[in-house]
Amino acid sequence: MTGILTETRTVTVERELAHPPEKLWRALTQPHLIAEWLMNNDFAPVVGHRFSLRGEWGGVLDCEVLVVEPSKRLSYTWNHVHEDRAYNLTSVVTLTLTPTAKGTHLRMEQSGFLPEQKQAFHGARHGWQGFLAKLDTLVATLD
Template identity: 70%
Template sequence: MTEKRAVVVEREFAYPPEKLWRALTQPHLIEDWLMKNDFKPDVGHRFNLRGDWGGALDCEVLEVEPPHTLAYTWNFAHEDAAYQLESTVTFTLTPTSAGTHLRMEQSGFRPDQKQAFGGAHAGWKQFFDKLDNVLPRA
């Protein structure tokens, strides 16, 4: 079996976990920081994330534990196997004295997916910057 790699991005937010939870689970807020979607926080719900680049991710909710843990698949089908991605994104929210520590782990990158791995690492940091701007109205 091939070893899989994971991207982990962590950040402190000056908001309570409940506010972050809303931004992670309400479709109109998800659209503002991540992508257009038809998300519902129900285990087993299948949904799509649609990017400005014209592509779509096929996802399925795996875990919902408000306001602590949210996990879903993050799969990208492509005719070129090098670009296909089957991964899982897990958000873990931990209350802190100043707000919330958010940890995002996207696991499932094959060793030959260096470009996707690097893109995810940079992309999640940008998504978190956008998330920070969405939180005041979450």
């Protein structure tokens, strides 16, 4: 018997940032900096580390670090359990940093949106634009 294959959708946001990958990496992996551009957290850049992201709306995301390649790639689960199961989200965020002549090409992918999760998908598309703009502003202030 074969399982039903469910097609998932991915939000992808790409930005060219005028900062070296090492500087961006700090903002992606240090908890006090992550809190400045994303959410309050107890993150550690260690594969298998479980952490929470706590949103201003009161929601909590349960996460686990999947990949840590310093100054190159970071990946973690991004899971939201909601009392209304229709709003549950099981996804993976992958941030890829590629050095460029002027800084870094940052690619953010959040994969795992089910077809019926249109509100979460569009919310993530909008939300990541804002998060990455805040990231760029924050990194510009770092030494």
